[in-house]
Amino acid sequence: MNRETFQELSLIRLKESEALLKDGCWDGAYYLCGYTIECALKACISKKTKEHDFPPPRSTIEKYYTHNLKLLMESAGLDVQLKQDMKNDKELEVNWYTIAAWNESCRYERHSDSEAKDLFLAIKDPNHGVLKWLKHHW
Secondary structure: OOHHHHHHHHHHHHHHHHHHHHOOOHHHHHHHHHHHHHHHHHHHHHHOOOOOOOOOOHHHHHHHOOOOHHHHHHHOOOHHHHHHHHHHOHHHHHHHHHHHOOOHHHHHOOOOHHHHHHHHHHHHOOOOOHHHHHHOOO
């Protein structure tokens, strides 16, 4: 996997979640929305990797193989920047906290139309969306 693949997958997952929303498939849309952000964060992490660098310590690499969006934000080295930007953009802050509640175990849960739509909008908001913010860093 490389950075471009993660960028592409992020956009594909967003498109798939939108299609599921239009079909009223709230659970699947909610689940794929989380993977939209996971892939975007992994693209940000990939950007930090240099072609000829020796691999980082195993403990660092293991942090990359998680579905925890907060840990991935830290691994990407963007957590401090996000906190600063959220101080100036309260809508971005609300959107991030909406998304940060997602986790991979949501695949075993039911989600309402409003939960799925809120998560999708937190990602895709054209001015304050988390994906827009991440694209500046991937």
